[in-house]
Amino acid sequence: MATDIRDKFKNIKILKDEPLANYSWTETGGKADYLAFPRSYEETEQLLNYANEIKMPLTVLGNASNLIVRDGGIRGLTMILKEMNHIHVDGDRVMAEAGAAYVDTTKVAQQHSLTGLEFAAGIPGSIGGGVYMNAGAYGGETDHVLETATVLTEAGNIEVFTNEELEFGYRHSKIQDTHGIVLAATFKLEKGNPILIQHEMDHLNYLRKSKQPLEYPSCGSVFKRPKGHFAGKLIHDAGLQGYRYGGAEVSKKHAGFIVNVDHATATDYLQVIKHVQETVYQASGIHLQTEVRIIGEAAK
Template sequence: MQLMDLKNEGIDIKKNIPLSRFTFTETGGPAEFLAFPKNINELKKLVEVTTDQTIPLTVIGNASNLIIRDGGIEGLVVILTQMKEITADIKNHYIIADAGARIIDTSEAACQAGLTGLEFAAGIPGSVGGAVFMNAGAYGGETQTTVHSVDVITRNGDIKTYTHDEMKFSYRHSLVQENGDIVIRATFALKPGDKLAIKNKMEYFNGLRRAKQPLEYPSCGSVFKRPQGHYVGPMIIKAGLQGKRIGGAEDSKKHAGFIVNVGGATATDYLNLIHLIQNEIKAQFDVDLETEVRIIGKEKD
């Protein structure tokens, strides 16, 4: 079976679509093929066809902490945002969420079920799959603290489940970054709590986010990992780089750890500014800044 034959089975597949339509930076080149599976069965078919035909396969979620280079991505790009079911198992204190569900919505579902533990994620714009993949965190919380198990599909089309310990979580890292498995669902183990207290905590965190982060501009969120013993934003400010602009990409005047699209930015603008900041921080402080944002795709010809 050919990839485009799957359209006849009701799978939404498109050709040569700009990925800037889907990234939070509003940048990125085209996908050679782009698919939006609605369920695990459709995803499984896409994985199996690309494996059979040796077509490169790239899976992304909400594209909130992602830079796609201006040359785009060869092969098939799968966006999981239509796989977004969230259910509550109140008896066992679980929230079960599909990979394409927003982690914000998952946090809200936990609140409505009177379950505490996901308040830190109330403002994280990524998907559940992305949060698990990156071990996303904010305000002292991390995804790993709540994950009970993760369902994945391997690149051979097999479905398996990892326990929390098997996921090898660490700072902004998980097992699926190493083995290429695709997160399809996560089960979060939470604790009973007071709905009002949970809601108040979520609103408090979102208030901090609005006050400190440049939410008025497109961005990929926090760009750099926090180096041990240092804070990224203050180093960038001390280096005189806050407000630095290359093309339409600017180091945020509101939060120096963010790079925002102030108008017409390209992925190349973003990457050039990232490299400039990395080089200056290394020169001035002898600190190697690693990117937290995921960078994929090819350079533009």
């Protein structure tokens, strides 16, 4: 690539040809041409505007927890916003920057006796990814408590969107369609008993630990829940638990997870996903749609 973006932004940490397996929760993924770690709205805006100016492809990652990066990696500029992780409380509102961990945000809410975020106590993603994907667990979803989101639009403008304007759906927000970058979120919560809030968080984390294969690298829940069904049960009923391709395996502990049991590649993951979809469809007539975000180029 002729343009070395590091020459333009010497004050921002930017790595060249960086393996994304170092950042993804599956421990798979090819290289990013450039991987940047902006620390502020301004730096994120500068990088976006420059990428637009020179027509460089731009990809934004959150905590890379519900994500598969193909083995060919990502061309152009990739940004990870984990350096933007400030969390602030004002009355019954919690404001968190995009790179803040969802788990850390729930802890801050509990410390300030605020209830409503308990469902997210074990979600491994970032706030930005949580808003982008409308992340949820145990009956709660991001849109249940989100008041506004600060977004850097594709055109380079910083705008604040209300819950209604984000047009949330199941594992979906309008930001996926408009290609904006979540910079921060404000959650409207309620006052509660910090002991009871912590008890609920501990209970949900116990359920997660007892049912999910947290001992292996994974991308979390792989498939969306089909209407009237559970993806994990469909996969279990199709006899797929323990199915393995390369180093990727349908978890024996929770059929909705695919785990990295032996130096898996992203290609291994995608082969397992394809086999699961085909087998479940043959067994039930139901096509499982992926919840995990799959990006990047195939290995050459």
